[in-house]
Amino acid sequence: MRNVMKNIVQKSPWIYRINAGSCNGCDVEMATAALIPRYDVERLGCKYCGSPKHADIVLISGPVTEVVKDKVLRVFNEIPYPKVVVAVGICPISGGVFRDSYAARNTLDSLIQVDVNVPGCPPRPQAIIDGIAKALEIWKTML
């Protein structure tokens, strides 16, 4: 019964995007993955939601700059459990081209628990869909 429930529930992941100082490249690809008919993540039951309190999967892009760090943490803490974090692009994962900058001192995984990484600058929409599929597997174990 519990397994059946898990299988049902994992078909409705609502996605929330946090832009942690991103250049918008990854955000455009994320919007592409959602909106363009070719990729259409809605057929997996995904829905982009506007409020962090409705989210299940969080896509974070950008190098977590010093200015935006506290705000990212604040929004992240508003997301109810169970939640899965996907780092999109190389910036939140390793700092990417902004590594060792005075303005981006932390990688994302030094601040919060990251579950899936999707490197790329920016990653293809297919890679983001891959990342969401991997996040769903992790989400299933959390339920």
Next chain:
Amino acid sequence: MSGIMGYFYNLVVFPGGLFALAVGMFFAGIDRKIYARMQRRVGPPIYQPIIDLIKLMHKETLIPRTSNQKAFRLAPLAGFAGMLVLVTCIPVPGVFQGIGQLDNLLLILYILAIPAIALMVGASSSGSPFGAVGVSREMVMTIAYEVPLIIVILTIGIKAGNASGVLADFSLKSIISLQKETGSILSDITMVPAFIAFLCCIPGTLGAVPFDIPEAETEIAEGPILEYSGISLGLFKLTGWLKMFAVSALATVLFYPVPYGSHWLLSVFLFILKCLFTILISVTLVRATMARMRIDQAYKFYLRIPTGLALLSLVLTIFHVHV
């Protein structure tokens, strides 16, 4: 079945409760599917609303520290309860007559405002500035779409009253029986503007795209339901789905309850088909073709076009009846 048990059955199973919920979820699923097809996407499966609901039950429910706890917790419940009463009142032509004293259009109009008011109460008790913006917009929207709705209902009341010899008859039972005798109200050309005005009001009532200004997720992060999560959000979604059924059923009952089948199963099937047609015309098609309006544009739109059309119908009807 009669008495308390009968009312209970009407509230929980048919036509309120389970039946209305199932149909409302089905409409929401169909709406999302067809919307996706209109954009050449595959879209979610039709049973997606059920999955969403089960998912929301499994989520943590957060209550903001700055909120008024009681109002915040009770608002979604109040909205849901109000909607449940409303769908119980709506008759299914050929199957269900409606509950004795409750089949009154004015009463239904009052109850239709309860979910919007509950949403306002919940949002303003959450203490979120986005919620406050959403509340003010929701208020403006409610005022805007209530005006043409009232005029349309008045027009139909006068038309029904003419048949039964009173000034205005707001009983749904007599509206249905009138159309059973003389055919659909829409066969009278003077009622077509009123019908169009009613169709214009449906997306406003449901908060669908050109009029989803209170819940604009890209602008004010879903506005009134921003702070809700878990099962409270699920209740708001449930209320929305019930509303979808209620409003389309209202359109069906008011404008084209006939023809209905001889067997109850056929009647229910035809009823659902008519409701679905209403939703597809007024919500899905409009949602796919239009972008979100600004609040002042929506307000002006409602007070010009639907109100004008409804007034035209009203004047023509009064002229037709009394002169």
Next chain:
Amino acid sequence: MSSFLKIILQNLIKGPSTEKYPFGDTFEPAGLRGKLRFNAEACIACGTCEHVCAGGAIRITEAEDCSGLNMVIWHNSCCYCGLCQFFCPTKAIRHTIDYHTAHKQEDKFNYAERGFIKTVPCSRCGKQIVPAAQELLEQAGNSSDEIKDLLSMCEKCRQKETVIRGALRNV
């Protein structure tokens, strides 16, 4: 709105144009810059790629036992700009069209392309040197035995040898 209605009708008739991607096939354009592939045989360890790398993803370090050089390309820092591929003289470092980069957090630091460039001792003095790759010789165009002999030496021995040979030729 009326012009949209026409489009909507067309869309409804045409049907969805969505790819079945996570469950089916998709396409990769030919010029796609995907994950980097490294060919240790062709590498001459010039270090140009490490120098030009915008994301600092490439690192060349000496192995502990001095038997060669370790090449690590960390995909999680590569910004797919293609500079390394452009500047690599022997094209030892190439972009593939593989874009499947999503991975779980526990693989983060192992998600890299690795290579080991073997060094050989100089035929004169015995100092460890990186042998010249076949690709480099092909680019040079002239691969006579004389040059091959020179290539087996370290920098300093080669200078000496060239000077001596030149002197002998002039005499």
